Structures are given as C-alpha cells and as structure tokens.
Amino acid sequence: MHYLITGGSGFLGINLIRYLLSKNNIKITSIDISDFVYSDVKSKINIIKGDIRNSVLVDKILSDVDIVIHAAAALPLYDKTEIFSTEIEGTKILLDNAKKHRVKKFIYISSTAVYGIPDHHPLNENDKLSGVGYYGQAKIEAEKVCSDYRNQGMCIPVLRPKTFIGPERLGVFAILYDWANSGKNFPIIGSGNNKYQLLDVEDLCDAIYSCCTLSSEIVNDTFNIGAKEFSTIKEDFQSVLDYAGYGKRIITLPEFPSKTLLKFFELLNISPLYKWVYETISKDSYVSIEKSEKILGFQPKYSNKDALIRNYKWYLKNYYKIKNKKGINHTSSWNEGILKFIKFFF
Incomplete structure (x- = not known):
C-alpha cells in the first residue's frame, strides 16, 4: 500500500511517518516545501521537496498512490494569501488528481478551529462552523471542497483534531x-x-490509521478527535x-x-x-469524541x-x-x- 503524506516535514507529518513505518507492507512518499531533516527515517521513504499547489508535480506523484493523508497547511502566523492558497487551492489540486488516478482514500486533516468560539460544549460534528481568523476560515472552505469531491464518489474522511502535541x-x-x-x-x-x-499526536495517528484501514463505507464521514x-x-x-x-x-x-x-x-x-x-x-x-469512538474504535491513550x-x-x-x-x-x-x-x- 502506497501512502502519500502532504506536509511530511511537519510535526504531524514526521510522527505519522514514524507511526506508519511500524506497520507492514507500507510504502511512503512525503511532499513538503520544507527540507526533510529527520535522519532516522530519511532512507526509508521517498522524499519530494515540492509544493502541493504545483498541479503537474502532484499529478506525477499520485499516479501510483493508494491513500493520501493531507496534513499540509499554512499555519496562522502566515499571511492570508498563503493560508488560503495552500488550504483551498492546494486541497483542490490534490483532490483533482486523486480523483483522476482513482486514489482509494483521501484523508483530510482539518481542525476544530472550524468551530470558532462557540456558545456551548461539547461540540459535535454537525455544529455550526464559524472559523476564527484566516486559518479557521480556510479550513472551513477546504472542507467544502472535500465535500464536493465526496459527492462525486470519493472516499474522504475528514478529521477535526484538537490542538495536538x-x-x-x-x-x-x-x-x-x-x-x-x-x-x-x-x-x-x-x-x-x-x-x-488537547490531543496527543500518537492518538491522532491511531485515528488516521483507522480511517486508512477500515472500510470506505464506515469512514467516509467527518470526525472530531481529542483527548x-x-x-x-x-x-x-x-x-x-x-x-x-x-x-x-x-x-x-x-x-x-x-x-x-x-x-x-x-x-x-x-x-x-x-x-x-x-x-x-x-x-x-x-469536543465530543463519541462518534469517533463508536465508528472508528478510537481509544485515546x-x-x-x-x-x-x-x-x-x-x-x-x-x-x-x-x-x-x-x-x-x-x-x-x-x-x-x-x-x-x-x-x-x-
């Protein structure tokens, strides 16, 4: 099984790469605009330094990929243009090419920032979305792009993790x-x-892997993930x-x-x-994690x-x-x- 991890040089990316390498029969490709500096796994994966907004490059990479885990994001300290183009345009380019190459699953890592500053708790997956700042707003728009492609028959689990460490x-x-x-x-x-x-990154990796391995009929949905x-x-x-x-x-x-x-x-x-x-x-x-517990078997450690x-x-x-x-x-x-x-x- 060939996995593409976007944002592989980032915090979630490197933890996810190490997590997946502990499994059997998995090939991993990482794409990130930043250098990949982790010597412990550098020789074990395919590393591409590139931009997910480069459609030609993405098309080439996805030609033999089975599962995409889309974790790349421009964080809140970046400017508005960078955040919106990475989150929205980058996600659309990835999905366009994933559909073209019949990728089995496309797991999108969103954020509970999509809920903004709510007036009640715990938050459920069907609660109103009202992102704070450009980052939260861009995540909402990227989720809409995912929804559009899900309606076209793709399997796109969307995870909304709490702040993970x-x-x-x-x-x-x-x-x-x-x-x-x-x-x-x-x-x-x-x-x-x-x-x-909050959320431990290892628990998030568990939830992502469940989305990768459980049947598409079960995981093709949106899930809150938290401690x-x-x-x-x-x-x-x-x-x-x-x-x-x-x-x-x-x-x-x-x-x-x-x-x-x-x-x-x-x-x-x-x-x-x-x-x-x-x-x-x-x-x-x-947030409520009841849905992810019930459907994904999520059990945070x-x-x-x-x-x-x-x-x-x-x-x-x-x-x-x-x-x-x-x-x-x-x-x-x-x-x-x-x-x-x-x-x-x-």
Missing part, C-alpha cells in the same frame, strides 16, 4: 516549556477554570510546572486588559501570540496531562539541539519577542 512539537507550547525549564511562574489569561481539551481525559487549563498546565520541580505556579491574568495588550503587540509584530491563541485560551474548548508531560520530556531531552531553532511552524520555537521581557517579572 507530542515529540517534535514546539511552536506556542515551547513558550510554556521554556518558562517551566527556567523556573518561572507561567501566566494565562482568565480564571484558568475553563476546560481546554478523553482533560481538566481545567490551569490544572493541566500546572502539571508541567510541577514536573519541572521549581515549585512555580500558574498565574491568572484578567482578560481585560490582557487581550487588548496582546492584540496591540500582535499588530506591532512583537509577540508570537495570534488571535486564535489569545481569544480562545480563556474559553471552554472541547493519553490525557491532557500525559500529553503535555510527554512533550515536555522530549523538549528537555532535545533542548540543546532545538533551543536555537526558530521559525513560525510547529516544529520550531517561536521568537518570544516582548514575552521574553515580560518573563523577567514572573
């Missing part, structure tokens, strides 16, 4: 880990008593500080003026925190606390290798900007 994950979580490792208290906006569901066990964001984040061992605490900050200041810092381009992060961090955010500490352990183990790795994706530490100055006071 684990080995190789840096991004916004590297800020928490940096402050914990530096023996600092860590601030969060709001009371911290809101429930904020089963989670508590308040204050309790879950505190577990990282407790593991760090400095006796530090989560410090809660009032929503006003905190959000106003973060919005101002974002406009000045001196903070890595974007609207989706600071607008949702103080709100309840969790990791709680929020488990996933956070597993990711933090990886951060500590790889600290000297990653501390200067800066960027705007999930596998790089983000430049903390003004947050580095604010850190001094905690």
Whole structure:
C-alpha cells in the first residue's frame, strides 16, 4: 500500500511517518516545501521537496498512490494569501488528481478551529462552523471542497483534531516549556477554570490509521478527535510546572486588559501570540469524541496531562539541539519577542 503524506516535514507529518513505518507492507512518499531533516527515517521513504499547489508535480506523484493523508497547511502566523492558497487551492489540486488516478482514500486533516468560539460544549460534528481568523476560515472552505469531491464518489474522511502535541512539537507550547525549564511562574489569561481539551499526536495517528484501514463505507464521514481525559487549563498546565520541580505556579491574568495588550503587540509584530491563541485560551474548548469512538474504535491513550508531560520530556531531552531553532511552524520555537521581557517579572 502506497501512502502519500502532504506536509511530511511537519510535526504531524514526521510522527505519522514514524507511526506508519511500524506497520507492514507500507510504502511512503512525503511532499513538503520544507527540507526533510529527520535522519532516522530519511532512507526509508521517498522524499519530494515540492509544493502541493504545483498541479503537474502532484499529478506525477499520485499516479501510483493508494491513500493520501493531507496534513499540509499554512499555519496562522502566515499571511492570508498563503493560508488560503495552500488550504483551498492546494486541497483542490490534490483532490483533482486523486480523483483522476482513482486514489482509494483521501484523508483530510482539518481542525476544530472550524468551530470558532462557540456558545456551548461539547461540540459535535454537525455544529455550526464559524472559523476564527484566516486559518479557521480556510479550513472551513477546504472542507467544502472535500465535500464536493465526496459527492462525486470519493472516499474522504475528514478529521477535526484538537490542538495536538507530542515529540517534535514546539511552536506556542515551547513558550510554556521554556518558562517551566527556567523556573518561572507561567501566566494565562482568565480564571484558568475553563476546560481546554488537547490531543496527543500518537492518538491522532491511531485515528488516521483507522480511517486508512477500515472500510470506505464506515469512514467516509467527518470526525472530531481529542483527548478523553482533560481538566481545567490551569490544572493541566500546572502539571508541567510541577514536573519541572521549581515549585512555580500558574498565574491568572484578567482578560481585560490582557487581550487588548496582546492584540496591540500582535499588530506591532512583537509577540508570537495570534488571535486564535489569545481569544480562545480563556474559553471552554472541547469536543465530543463519541462518534469517533463508536465508528472508528478510537481509544485515546493519553490525557491532557500525559500529553503535555510527554512533550515536555522530549523538549528537555532535545533542548540543546532545538533551543536555537526558530521559525513560525510547529516544529520550531517561536521568537518570544516582548514575552521574553515580560518573563523577567514572573
């Protein structure tokens, strides 16, 4: 069975590649615009550095592919044009060629960002879609493209994972880990008593693999994917500080003026925190996974606390290798900007 993984150089991509390599009789091709830097698997897969918006290239790649796992995305820190062209046009180009070459399954990795900031919980797959920011909006439009092709007879499971973490994950979580490792208290906006569901990347890989291996009649649908066990964001984040061992605490900050200041810092381009992060961090955010449990047999192994500490352990183990790795994706530490100055006071 030949799998194509888009975004193979990214956080989900590399975890998924390692996961699939543990299975039998699987050939893997990765396509990504970024260099593939993972020496442990480099010789075991076919690596293509390229853009999913290149229709000629995509056509050539898909000529002998059985299953596409579409994980490539321009993340929220990219500009609007890049986000929309990657998510919408890139997805359409992939689906056009997947249909042409009779690909058996096309698994699209969406996001719970499509739900925006809802007025009730838990969220179900048939709830209203109202994405926050360009990223959430683009995911909604890409799902519509998937729906169009599903109506043309293709098997297109759509997964909406919660924010997922684990080995190789840096991004916004590297800020928490940096402050914990530096023996600092860590601030969060709001009371911290809101429930904020996360997801371990290994559990997401399990759900994706179920979509790959179960019958098309069962999986040709949309599924929420998240941790089963989670508590308040204050309790879950505190577990990282407790593991760090400095006796530090989560410090809660009032929503006003905190959000106003973060919005101002974002406009000045001196903070890595974007609207989706600071607008949702103080709100309840969790989805029902009953449908994925029932249909996919999804059984998440990791709680929020488990996933956070597993990711933090990886951060500590790889600290000297990653501390200067800066960027705007999930596998790089983000430049903390003004947050580095604010850190001094905690």
